[in-house]
Amino acid sequence: MTSEYHQTIVIGAGISGIKASIDLTRNGIDTLILEARERVGGRLYTIKSDSGIPMDIGASWFHDCLDNPLLHKAYDQGHIKFYYDDGRFDIYTKEHGLVDENHHLQAAADEIKDYLKQICMEKYTPETDVSLREACLDYLKLKGYTLTDELIRYAPQLIRYYEMWIGSSWNALSARQVGTDEHFGRNAMVTNGYITFYNDELDELASVSGFSKGTDLIGSKIRLNQVVYKIRFDDQSKQIFVHTRNELTRLETVYRCEYLICSTPLSILKLQDTSAKGAIEWQPPLPSDIRAKLGKVSFSGLGKVFLEFKNCFWSKETDRFLYLPEPDDELTEAYKTGKSITFEKEDKEIELTSSPDPFKYVVLFMNLYRAAGVPILLALISQPLTGFIEASSDEVIWKFFKPLVRQITGKRWTSNPVSIHHTNWTHDPFSRGAYTGVSVGDDVEACINALKEAKGIFDDKGRVRFVGEGIIEQGNGCVHGAWLTGKREAEKVVKLVNRGKL
Amino acid sequence: MTSEYHQTIVIGAGISGIKASIDLTRNGIDTLILEARERVGGRLYTIKSDSGIPMDIGASWFHDCLDNPLLHKAYDQGHIKFYYDDGRFDIYTKEHGLVDENHHLQAAADEIKDYLKQICMEKYTPETDVSLREACLDYLKLKGYTLTDELIRYAPQLIRYYEMWIGSSWNALSARQVGTDEHFGRNAMVTNGYITFYNDELDELASVSGFSKGTDLIGSKIRLNQVVYKIRFDDQSKQIFVHTRNELTRLETVYRCEYLICSTPLSILKLQDTSAKGAIEWQPPLPSDIRAKLGKVSFSGLGKVFLEFKNCFWSKETDRFLYLPEPDDELTEAYKTGKSITFEKEDKEIELTSSPDPFKYVVLFMNLYRAAGVPILLALISQPLTGFIEASSDEVIWKFFKPLVRQITGKRWTSNPVSIHHTNWTHDPFSRGAYTGVSVGDDVEACINALKEAKGIFDDKGRVRFVGEGIIEQGNGCVHGAWLTGKREAEKVVKLVNRGKL
Structure with missing residues (x-):
């Protein structure tokens, strides 16, 4: 079985994966995004009613407007309509x-x-x-x-x-x-579809990738219906093999990379039953410390x-x-x-x-x-x-x-x-809930720290980075939090790559 | 000039001084309270309108009801009427x-x-x-x-x-x-006069002092119209001499003690002009660090x-x-x-x-x-x-x-x-404002710490303790904060006295 090689593979075309991909690409690092669903956006998901009204099935608000790094950007771009529902x-x-x-x-x-x-x-x-x-x-x-x-x-x-x-x-x-x-x-509600903001990010990714518009990325830099079921590290080649199964065709594909950015929701990452839909088998397994900490975080269902x-x-x-x-x-x-x-x-x-x-x-x-x-x-x-x-x-x-x-x-x-x-997030196998919560006995901080550090994975060179709304303190559970993790972890990969070059 | 001796002298018959005195007395330590005004209570001050309505010219609220140690006590005593004005x-x-x-x-x-x-x-x-x-x-x-x-x-x-x-x-x-x-x-407003609570404390002081009621203390354990103008430490006898002038008679008196609890407002303590009414001259002067920190705290005027x-x-x-x-x-x-x-x-x-x-x-x-x-x-x-x-x-x-x-x-x-x-607190020479504030450039925390530690005063044995609403973080500016400082500093004096006994 041959496998397609990219320097970095990003699992998930949600806001954190897109942001990571933008920053990596801007730094000359080749990335490919694998998305399990047949659409991009993840938990930014705007549908329209028959009468044409946009409805956000995913996130609705720009939270924490005092230090939300996306707010000024969104105002500047001028595509989003806000309402302060306070x-x-x-x-x-x-x-x-x-x-x-x-x-x-x-x-x-x-x-x-x-x-x-x-x-x-x-x-x-x-x-x-x-x-x-x-x-x-x-x-x-x-x-x-x-x-x-x-x-x-x-x-x-x-x-x-x-x-x-x-x-x-x-x-x-x-x-x-x-x-x-x-x-x-304050919190600013988006009234014309949060996907508007996502699409602006997608256009930014297109622009830094040499494409003329975001939608051109679909099928090229972003592959849909690619359900990752196994992530395997090959100690000889020092490469990570990402195994996917196409949701529609059942076709299996293997991708290779040196760095992996994983943006699956924590609900997926914490799945212990690897036969469950959407679950990922890690070979070798994630360190026991990380698995233990994942057991200390919950996914809730707004x-x-x-x-x-x-x-x-x-x-x-x-x-x-x-x-x-x-x-x-x-x-x-x-x-x-x-x-x-x-x-x-x-x-x-x-x-x-x-x-x-x-x-x-x-x-x-x-x-x-x-x-x-x-x-x-x-x-x-x-x-x-x-x-x-x-x-x-x-x-x-x-x-x-x-x-x-x-x-x-x-x-x-x-x-x-x-x-x-x-919404249908609680029954969606790729989200298994809405976002990271705080249930009795959880230790969110410990889990965040373990996933931020991401120590002891594979050859412990920091090749695997985790991003998403759950892996940050300030902005936890929010779109800007997810975006910030994409930025943060891309920065780490850029450093690793540049260090490798020296 | 002869001088009356007490183991501890408390300057000020406000809530912090009374509380300190209660706890000292309960521990067998002789205390005398010197009060500058012709009434007790300090900034707990209830007057009545012609129609008999009690009006609090001083504090009105039990603040921070979640951890206000006086609230349960007041409910138990059952003398105070509260209204939650929220x-x-x-x-x-x-x-x-x-x-x-x-x-x-x-x-x-x-x-x-x-x-x-x-x-x-x-x-x-x-x-x-x-x-x-x-x-x-x-x-x-x-x-x-x-x-x-x-x-x-x-x-x-x-x-x-x-x-x-x-x-x-x-x-x-x-x-x-x-x-x-x-x-x-929450904050609970007292509607029948905060002095009701003060009087309960005064009765407690009477009770531990062997008096039948609080008012009996006036003239005995509590001396009114005693304006302290000088506090002098005698290095030979290791005693503190407290010089007062009677507001009404101009008669000067000297008291002696081993421990001093000073509850004057910070506005008084920070006065640099010792000729100002109510000002106290310290001999030897308070350490320069304490004076500097007092310069970093303001008194405001609600x-x-x-x-x-x-x-x-x-x-x-x-x-x-x-x-x-x-x-x-x-x-x-x-x-x-x-x-x-x-x-x-x-x-x-x-x-x-x-x-x-x-x-x-x-x-x-x-x-x-x-x-x-x-x-x-x-x-x-x-x-x-x-x-x-x-x-x-x-x-x-x-x-x-x-x-x-x-x-x-x-x-x-x-x-x-x-x-x-x-109110008339801003023009009252013994308060010179309402309570401790936070003006531009202040460093309240540093001042609190300096006065809590009270290092380097006289022979540096910790004989001089400061109490009052301004000298505590949680409860700062509040009645319960003042009360807690009385409790806190009395405890320190009790320890010093007991250590001396060993």
Whole structure:
């Protein structure tokens, strides 16, 4: 079997792989990108509704606008439309409808946030870590004497807003780490498709590669449908052999390279069952330290559901509608009576035959009418609900959301959606979730460090570099974080190559 | 001249001095408290209006409720009434009246807050520090391209909310340090007089001292009107001589002790002119390092004005009304044209003959109708306005506030107040301001450390300890911070005494 040689192979044509490829190419290093899916972009993925409205199934926001290196670039390029969705934020419950500020709910939840940030981070190790739900009980034990009954019941529900950032439920979220989720400035929602930004990067790659436009790269510098299933190091030739299977033709191909940039999601990297779809067998295996650290990081499942209606029949004045679940009676009782609770530490799948009660989940509705002038409510959900919704029919999905849409509109009636589009990341074998999360017992920092160092792989010359949203502290889980890892690791390869030349 | 001997003398009968005295007494160490004023309490000072409403001229809040060690105690004692004033918070400007959330003003100001916290803290040293106002211009240069014209003009005005925390204007506030002002949970306003809490502590001191009630201590263990003007160490006897002058009788007295706990405000400690009222001459002088560090800390001037009306004619639904100053045209122009500004770095006195324009200042009105059911608007102001207001007649004061009260009530008319009461800390020779602040170039941390260590004083045996709100990181400027320093330093003296016994 012959094999195609490139100095560097990049696995994955997401934003981190593209950025790495740009920087390598600019430094005269030959790169080839292997992409498992039949499209580029990875978790930047914009689709269009029948009416032509762009909808981001992948990332939606430029986060951390204060130090997001892509923001100024995007403004300069002038192709992206932004909306800062940080105007009116309304909170709803089944009991209250719209919750007035004078319930002091936000203030009490902010205190729980301080508790997580200032107490839990110190108090717990990955070994002693507890869930966000358990931390809420601990908080109540500490500060419940200052709270009204209403706050005791509802403040823990509002802190579940974290579920909307990370995509796991409070049963799974790590009390030790959820509070480390710091923000650096505002968040800018992209309203004309995040792929616009990706395409600008792709054009940049084309330009530095001598192609006239990004799409020309497909089939040449970027190969689609190439599912990597084995990465083998040959100690004689000191080359890395990348084995792929074509998703469509089942054709197997082998590529050779000296340097490898791996941008598969951590969910893929941490797969232990090498027969699972998308899994990669490393020969020789990745060092046990790296494998152990990969066991200390989770992939969560933020879900997005675009409910498109004929018209906007909800408030045009509210950016975000947060529906809060009904109080957790077991938690309240445990606080009041001292009765103990057996806390789950992970999200358990919701059976597809069941009918989950919508009033038990936290759902954040983004008002795309305000953001983009389109009659869409974008519902954000977290695991385990995401897994259920992503596998359900439109009928089941609408049955779930309908009562909540009624709540946030305050109306007894609601139109039916003209279309429903949603994410499928939890069932996508090449992502197996939405992005890196923080579950009970995780040690994200340790995993980041292990993958940044990437020591002991193959001949330990640093040939294998890992990139992606999960492998960075500041910008973790974000597009700019992923982009920065591409930049960071390309720089390392450039140094290695240049050192080799001397 | 004979002199009265006590093992320990505590200068100041504020909360830190009382707490130190309680802990020393409980450990069998004889203490005497010398108080300069004709009342105890220091900057815990509750007065009553003619109609009997308690008004706190000193501290009003239990801050940092998540780790405030006094909160649980106060709840247990059950004497204090609290109100959590963190419900509806409304922002007003002259231009908009009530500012709608959809102006995104809070979001933009939060980004400036992130800028201060995450960039300025790193960027500046005490030597290169700039004012909050200058930092706002720098922020605009960095992020103005993402802001609407309205946000460019108003977001810097909202970040001036810091003036209400610290009591200096944005001309004086340190960009490097203002963002370090972290909060640990909610803030609980005392509605029945903070002196209630002080009196409980005083009763505790009475109890451990063998007196039946706190007031019995006055004249015995606590001496009023004793203005300390000299502290002298006698190297032969190894005793500290504390010289006082009676405020009323001019009678001079000398006390002797082995240990001294000094709770004078830092504003007093940093006085260089020993002839100034309240100033203390140290013989031998305090070490030059301590004096230098005292030069790196400022005292600010939060002012409080209680506007008592016959009835509540403002919204009963709002906890706090924040009046934002009109935009700073010089700043906006500097951002837009690049024209440079000469920034002031301190607050300059407002001449008493002038008529300051109320629309140029940030004023926070606390709605005491919501907090305590009384028809009072409590206006918080900062320097240099505080100095002006505290020296002005009620007529001048009302002339200043009247247009602002109209703004926040949205009414063309307003009743006249039936009484006006206000702070006088900036003109009080024994406080010379309200509490420790953070001015441009300050190095609060260094000063705290120098005073905590208190090295090189007299025979360097650690006989002199400093306590008070300014000498602690967490809880700085707060009642519980002051209390904690009393506890901390008493512990050190107890150790020294016990070591001496061995």
